[in-house]
Amino acid sequence: MTTEKLVSEIRKKHSFLCVGLDVDLDKIPSFLLNEEDPIFSFNKAIIDATHQFAVAYKPNTAFYEAYGIQGWKSLEKTIKYLNENYPEVFTIADAKRGDIGNTSSRYAKAFFEDLGFDSVTVAPYMGKDSVEPFLNFKDKHTILLALTSNEGAFDFQTKKVEDDEVYKHVLKTSKNWKNSENLMYVIGATKAEYLAEVRNIVPKSFLLVPGVGAQGGSLTEVCKYGMAENIGLLINSSRGIIYASQEANFAEVAAKQAEKMQLEMKTILDGIH
Numbered sequence: 001m002t003t004e005k006l007v008s009e010i011r012k013k014h015s016f017l018c019v020g021l022d023v024d025l026d027k028i029p030s031f032l033l034n035e036e037d038p039i040f041s042f043n044k045a046i047i048d049a050t051h052q053f054a055v056a057y058k059p060n061t062a063f064y065e066a067y068g069i070q071g072w073k074s075l076e077k078t079i080k081y082l083n084e085n086y087p088e089v090f091t092i093a094d095a096k097r098g099d100i101g102n103t104s105s106r107y108a109k110a111f112f113e114d115l116g117f118d119s120v121t122v123a124p125y126m127g128k129d130s131v132e133p134f135l136n137f138k139d140k141h142t143i144l145l146a147l148t149s150n151e152g153a154f155d156f157q158t159k160k161v162e163d164d165e166v167y168k169h170v171l172k173t174s175k176n177w178k179n180s181e182n183l184m185y186v187i188g189a190t191k192a193e194y195l196a197e198v199r200n201i202v203p204k205s206f207l208l209v210p211g212v213g214a215q216g217g218s219l220t221e222v223c224k225y226g227m228a229e230n231i232g233l234l235i236n237s238s239r240g241i242i243y244a245s246q247e248a249n250f251a252e253v254a255a256k257q258a259e260k261m262q263l264e265m266k267t268i269l270d271g272i273h
């Protein structure tokens with residue numbers, strides 16, 4: 001999907017919400033466990049109920065890989081379902097890959113070509129030649145970890161090297177890579193106060209911002225410091241939406257949560273236009 005199309009969907013739906021599909025069989029309603037593919041049944045119900053409020057879906061592959069081949073099949077069915085039924089939504093494989101170039105090109109093929117995701121999360125630690133193979137794909141996006149939402153982000157990402165924090169080196173250096181227009185960045189919602197500095201370096205890039213809801217980040221703060229002219233934000237919530245209820249009406253309750261966030265986003269968007 002092109003960035004222009006993503007921006008136009010955001011404006012159409014008055015939403016920059018990304019629903020995280022982090023499915024855990026211990027947390028989904030127990031009656032679904034009788035289904036042939038409980039993970040897919042859960043995702044399908046959540047997607048059908050929330051798609052009018054969300055512009056993106058982000059399955060984190062760990063939650064599928066944890067169930068072996070069956071989990072991988074559920075992931076494949078989920079992305080196929082999204083692409084066939086809701087081609088207007090932006091899809092993110094949250095896989096946090098990255099390796100020597102030759103290997104990265106295989107990861108890129110797996111997520112962009114075989115599975116058909118619009119984007120994949122990638123770790124920057126191995127540098128330019130580990131990321132550029134992902135950037136070769138037209139209208140596919142590489143979402144580079146810059147400043148993550150967890151406590152461990154302070155171990156390396158905010159440490160200074162040659163007068164700049166490591167996450168700033170990631171932003172500045174990656175801007176010079178080939179096909180860098182295909183880059184987006186992860187900035188955790190719990191680090192909203194850093195967003196003004198991030199915007200000084202990457203004023204237009206899309207930022208994937210996880211960490212609202214269960215991790216305590218604030219939507220308002222993220223928008224205050226992080227919103228760009230083209231909106232430039234995808235705010236993810238996983239547990240806060242998909243596990244809002246474990247009852248028979250779980251999908252309806254998830255939709256209510258998604259709608260609540262979408263309405264907050266609409267108020268913010270209305271305020272700036």
Ligand SMILES: O=C(O)c1cc(=O)[nH]c(=O)n1[C@@H]1O[C@H](COP(=O)(O)O)[C@@H](O)[C@H]1O
Binds near residue numbers: 150214
């Ligand atoms: O890349 C990510 O999406 C990610 C980066 C980050 O810094 N923090 C973070 O929480 N995530 C992911 O975003 C999701 C957050 O889930 P909730 O805390 O349940 O909303 C999980 O899939 C995390 O793996």
